[in-house]
Amino acid sequence: MSRRYAVLGTGAVGGFYGARLQRAGAEVHFLARSDYEQIARAGLRVQSPEGDFHLSDVRVYRQATAMPPCDVVLVALKTTQNALLAELLPPALKPGGTVVLLQNGMGSEQQVAAIVDKETPILGGLTFICANKIGPGLVQHIDYGIVTLGAYAHDEAALGVTAPMAAVAADLQTAGIPVQLAEDLQLARWSKLIWNIPFNGLSVLLEAKTDELMSDPATAELAKELMEEVVAGALACGRRIPEDFIDKMLDHTRRMQPYRTSMKLDYEQGRELELEAIYATPLRTARAAGFEMVRVGVLYRQLQFLDGRQRA
Amino acid sequence: MSRRYAVLGTGAVGGFYGARLQRAGAEVHFLARSDYEQIARAGLRVQSPEGDFHLSDVRVYRQATAMPPCDVVLVALKTTQNALLAELLPPALKPGGTVVLLQNGMGSEQQVAAIVDKETPILGGLTFICANKIGPGLVQHIDYGIVTLGAYAHDEAALGVTAPMAAVAADLQTAGIPVQLAEDLQLARWSKLIWNIPFNGLSVLLEAKTDELMSDPATAELAKELMEEVVAGALACGRRIPEDFIDKMLDHTRRMQPYRTSMKLDYEQGRELELEAIYATPLRTARAAGFEMVRVGVLYRQLQFLDGRQRA
Numbered sequence: 077m078s079r080r081y082a083v084l085g086t087g088a089v090g091g092f093y094g095a096r097l098q099r100a101g102a103e104v105h106f107l108a109r110s111d112y113e114q115i116a117r118a119g120l121r122v123q124s125p126e127g128d129f130h131l132s133d134v135r136v137y138r139q140a141t142a143m144p145p146c147d148v149v150l151v152a153l154k155t156t157q158n159a160l161l162a163e164l165l166p167p168a169l170k171p172g173g174t175v176v177l178l179q180n181g182m183g184s185e186q187q188v189a190a191i192v193d194k195e196t197p198i199l200g201g202l203t204f205i206c207a208n209k210i211g212p213g214l215v216q217h218i219d220y221g222i223v224t225l226g227a228y229a230h231d232e233a234a235l236g237v238t239a240p241m242a243a244v245a246a247d248l249q250t251a252g253i254p255v256q257l258a259e260d261l262q263l264a265r266w267s268k269l270i271w272n273i274p275f276n277g278l279s280v281l282l283e284a285k286t287d288e289l290m291s292d293p294a295t296a297e298l299a300k301e302l303m304e305e306v307v308a309g310a311l312a313c314g315r316r317i318p319e320d321f322i323d324k325m326l327d328h329t330r331r332m333q334p335y336r337t338s339m340k341l342d343y344e345q346g347r348e349l350e351l352e353a354i355y356a357t358p359l360r361t362a363r364a365a366g367f368e369m370v371r372v373g374v375l376y377r378q379l380q381f382l383d384g385r386q387r388a
Numbered sequence: 389m390s391r392r393y394a395v396l397g398t399g400a401v402g403g404f405y406g407a408r409l410q411r412a413g414a415e416v417h418f419l420a421r422s423d424y425e426q427i428a429r430a431g432l433r434v435q436s437p438e439g440d441f442h443l444s445d446v447r448v449y450r451q452a453t454a455m456p457p458c459d460v461v462l463v464a465l466k467t468t469q470n471a472l473l474a475e476l477l478p479p480a481l482k483p484g485g486t487v488v489l490l491q492n493g494m495g496s497e498q499q500v501a502a503i504v505d506k507e508t509p510i511l512g513g514l515t516f517i518c519a520n521k522i523g524p525g526l527v528q529h530i531d532y533g534i535v536t537l538g539a540y541a542h543d544e545a546a547l548g549v550t551a552p553m554a555a556v557a558a559d560l561q562t563a564g565i566p567v568q569l570a571e572d573l574q575l576a577r578w579s580k581l582i583w584n585i586p587f588n589g590l591s592v593l594l595e596a597k598t599d600e601l602m603s604d605p606a607t608a609e610l611a612k613e614l615m616e617e618v619v620a621g622a623l624a625c626g627r628r629i630p631e632d633f634i635d636k637m638l639d640h641t642r643r644m645q646p647y648r649t650s651m652k653l654d655y656e657q658g659r660e661l662e663l664e665a666i667y668a669t670p671l672r673t674a675r676a677a678g679f680e681m682v683r684v685g686v687l688y689r690q691l692q693f694l695d696g697r698q699r700a
Contacts, residue, residue, distance in 0.1 A: 282593075282690060284693070289693075292696055292697075294693050294696070295690070295692075295693045297689060298686065298689040298690070370682045371685075371686050373613075374610065374683050374687070375686070377606040377607060377609060377610035378590075378593065378607070381596070382594060384606070385596075385600070385604075
């Protein structure tokens with residue numbers, strides 16, 4: 077692999093994908109804060125059903141300004157940290173390099189677009205992965221791992237498959253990561269929100285895993301109604317989700333292992349919730365297109381209360 | 389006081405109003421279950437800022453069939469117990485007697501109408517009181533106590549001030565209870581729901597007292613939106629709530645002492661929640677009139693989940 081990678085945020089997601097790329101031969105530079113000492117001394121470990129491995133020699137940095145400019149920057153911060161991007165991103169990005177946002181929700185590409193120059197390719201990378209950071213420099217990969225890549229356009233039009241997208245996809249595939257190419261990033265973002273909006277919020281509000289929410293008729297129905305509302309929001313923004321998508325997602329959720337969503341994990345661990353990316357931005361985007369997602373708004377306000385109280 | 393009273397359900401509400409009537413000279417017969425032994429042996433005690441008192445000699449029954457027929461039956465069960473009314477009510481009610489429902493929510497009068505004969509006057513008694521049963525036969529009255537009385541019509545029309553209503557009001561006033569006469573019971577029920585729907589539900593879902601909900605801008609706004617939805621539901625049912633009502637209620641809530649709602653107390657004590665009376669019936673009633681209370685429906689489904697899990 078000839079492209080040099082930077083990983084901003086060496087948590088479960090950044091640690092997993094960055095380590096897999098390095099194991100496959102890429103030159104990878106990791107920005108880490110809390111885990112810096114441990115990674116500098118002992119490297120990165122990944123436990124995974126696809127094979128445990130240990131990278132003893134890891135290029136790790138405490139400051140972005142110390143990083144070399146890279147061909148591809150993988151942003152794997154929580155979206156709640158995106159205010160740091162203006163400082164972290166420019167030093168790590170080579171002129172002509174590509175930014176890939178491995179982040180939840182909606183709105184991150186727009187934030188990056190305001191920082192980098194107009195020609196910089198910005199890709200959304202929607203990850204579907206169960207992974208946790210279970211110790212300093214130690215990632216436990218539990219299941220899945222596919223990344224959906226899509227290219228961001230300033231006018232938010234569908235760009236199809238671009239050259240930078242194909243290049244990053246090739247590297248991920250070389251590292252054994254399944255990749256899906258989305259011709260329309262916004263459609264991919266809305267599609268992922270259809271699941272994240274009901275299940276992230278309800279899992280926090282009702283202290284429940286996915287299986288409990290699906291086995292109660294009241295919350296199974298509520299999840300479906302919330303999904304329908306997000307589909308209508310997407311449609312107002314010109315993104316048509318196929319009719320059978322909701323049933324497929326519900327069916328999939330019913331059959332998957334009991335799952336604590338990422339927002340539930342964040343809440344349990346006292347971290348700020350990703351409300352801006354997963355709720356506020358989609359609500360605002362649909363509203364600007366003339367559609368009010370009323371039920372989603374109820375969840376958003378309830379979650380704001382819980383998040384505010386927890387961080388008070 | 390010449391009218392003989394029965395009290396079905398000697399909890400905080402039944403205990404308080406029944407004891408005040410007896411203290412003022414009425415003949416009162418109490419149906420009690422868990423507290424029967426204690427009340428039979430040691431009577432009823434009320435602690436109150438309006439004066440503590442003790443009734444040592446209380447007519448208390450374990451079975452409704454043992455009660456004498458009474459002129460007025462005060463129903464002070466939780467609405468979750470209303471399936472018992474078909475059995476409890478007829479023995480306690482004298483032919484020509486009046487039923488008064490000291491209950492939350494909507495739909496109880498209709499349930500009673502299906503049990504008693506067509507001529508029986510049915511009154512709704514909406515209580516605004518802070519009182520708890522803090523031990524067997526021991527009621528702690530904290531604040532307020534006003535009762536709003538309204539007469540039920542089979543076609544749900546406004547009946548104005550009826551003779552049975554005036555008679556019960558006179559007895560309550562003799563017992564030192566402030567009374568308000570509602571010319572339109574359904575309007576009174578909707579008006580009370582405007583507060584109960586947001587604050588009962590949110591207090592349970594967010595484990596919060598009224599002051600916390602009002603001091604957070606997100607939940608203060610959500611409470612207001614829920615209130616607006618209930619006002620619209622009432623309007624669909626032909627009940628016009630005055631325009632400044634919501635602001636008055638919010639202002640009142642902001643200035644009142646931090647308050648755990650009755651539903652929050654029920655939830656904390658593992659009791660079934662009054663979801664049918666406070667959520668399901670109003671939702672159904674508005675829907676039948678052509679209006680869907682969407683936000684209220686979200687709360688209802690969330691509460692069903694919590695209630696179901698707690699009682700599983």
